[in-house]
Amino acid sequence: MLHQQSYEALREAYRRGRVSPVAVIESALLHAEQVGASLNAFAFIDRNKALNLARASEDRWRNGSPLSPLDGMPFTVKEFAAVKGWPTRRGSLVTTTELADKDAVFVGRLLAAGAVLFAKTRAPEFNWKGVTDSPGYGITRNPLDPALTPGGSSGGCSAAVAAGVVRASIGSDAGGSVRIPAAFTGTLALKPTYGLIPLVPQPSAFFNVVHAGPIAASVAELTDVMRVVSGPESADWSSVGLRESIFDTIPGSGSLRVGLLANHRWEDSCAAVKQGMRETLDILASGGFDTRTVDFDIRQATQVAARFYRLGCLAAVQAVPEHARGKLDPDLLTFVEPARDIDVTALMGMNQARDVLAGELNKVFDDIDVLMLPTLPIVAFEAGHNTPVGWPDDDWMSWNPYTPAFNLTHNPALSFPIKPRNEKLPIGVQLVAAKGQDSKLIALAAWLEQHTRA
Incomplete structure (x- = not known):
């Protein structure tokens, strides 16, 4: 299909006049309609907007004046994002049907770069969990196997990319919500340094743990997207001081020092994950990388983060009028109950623990450039369930x-x-860097891509 070509190939085709952005978006729209019923990846499709954007892109390419490397590229965003003229339902039946009156900053940047935005993708209610389904909008499924979940909460984004409808889609991540679905669908995802993609005009209930980030089919396309959407915005104080050019220069991979998180921190991962990690280490060793073992209490940090996350979910529930809460996902209501016991003293303790743990992690990067560990201890499981069938915990x-x-x-x-040898499903290898060092992750991912996809 036309739209499944890489950004690089499409740019060359547009430049030479061999293919039109209009033909490409028509191909993407047709594909989205074809997989819509089987995957339930799309919350909203705007064919007229897409064709208008594509026609404008076609004129620019014909005149030799594309706006950016994303000009004419089909694109989707998660349904949490404000898009002018589109509803923002956030996976819920209780949210407003009113149309947004302005674009989120990163949406505006995509449109200003000429991206052909044509759809919003599915998410669970208020982005509350690591799979994608909701009482009002059904179950989103994994293109690798529709019986399985694509993960969440940006599962619609990952399904759209893994199915080949788009090469990149932007989701949100407050506890893994772009990285989980990437791991389950065999795609790439980046949760960038906090603030690098501004999150205005819509403040989040999730304190300052929520990030926006792309899910993509390749490192090059992920980087193209980040070059467009990242950079400071005065209305988002967390973005002030971050450089727009953070992705302009990608360091060489050969000088990177890679630290493997100590095995005892993830030894209860499933066999496929362990196998995939071993194979990744072998690939790095064959490339002469300087690898060493480092330690960090990942589970304690996650436990503290989970309390912030659960509190954010509670805030989202409490913002719903009491008379409408009966329409909410019952599992969401159960999930937020433990957060009701978090008082001011507990919240202060959570912040203090955060300071200590962030400092400990920061020290790790004195000796390494990239920390490596699994994204998840499991592979994709049955769609329509919050946990794998037979899992001992329902959280x-x-x-x-x-x-x-x-x-x-x-x-x-x-x-x-x-994709571990002799395994049916992919795993995710998680690469982490010091704040502001996102380009080191891009460098190592690009090297791995070259040496695993040959």
């Missing part, structure tokens, strides 16, 4: 012990897909 965060820690500490974290 979805019990199978997600490695991603929330880096929301807590604001470090950039990238999930890289590895």
Whole structure:
């Protein structure tokens, strides 16, 4: 299909006049309609907007004046994002049907770069869990096997990318919500340094653990997206001081020092994850990388992060009028109950623990450039369930012990897909860097991509 070509190939085709952005978006729209019923990846599709954007892109390419490397590229965003003229339902039946009156900053940047935005993707209610389904909008499924979940909460984004409808989609991540679905679908995802992608005009209930980030089919395309959407915005104080050019220069991979998180921190991962990690280490060793073992209490950091996350979910529930809460996902109401016991004293303790843990992690990067550990201890499981069938705990965060820690500490974290030998499903290898060092993750991921996809 036309739209499944890489950004690089499409740019060359546009430049030479061999293919039109209009033909490409028509191909993407047709594909989205074809997989819509089987995957339930899309919350909203705007064919007219897409065709208008594509026609404008076609004129620019014909005149030799594209706006950016994303000009004419089909694109989707998670349904939490404000898009002018589109509803923002956030996976819920209780949210407003009113149309947004302005774009989120990163949406505006995509449109200003000429991206052809045509759809919003599915998410669970208020982004509350690591799989994608909701009482009002059904179950989103994994293109690798529709019986399985694509993960969440940005599961619609990962399904759209893994199915080949788009090459990149932007989701949100407050506890792993772009990295989890990337690991389950064999795609790439980056949770960038906190603030690098501004999150305005819509403040989040999730304190300052929520990030926006892309899920993509390749490192090059992920980087193209980050170059467009990252950079400071005066209305988002957390972004002030961050450089727009953070992705302009990618360091060489050969000088990177890679630290493997001590095995006892993730030894209860499933066999496929262990196998994938061993194979990744072998690939790095064959490339002459300086690897060493480092230690960090990942589970304690995740436990603290999970308390912030649960409190954010409670705030989202409490913002719903009491008379409408009966329409909410019953599992969400159960999930937030423990957060009701968090008082001011407990909240202060959580912040103090965060300071200590973030400091400990920061020290790790005195000796390494990239920390490596699994994204998740499991592979994709049955769709329509919050936990794998037979799992001893009904809390979805019990199978997600490695991603929330880096929301807590604001470090950039990238999930890289590895398909272990003799395994049916991919795993995610999580790469983490010091704050502001996102480009080191891009460098290592690009090297791994070259040496695993040959």
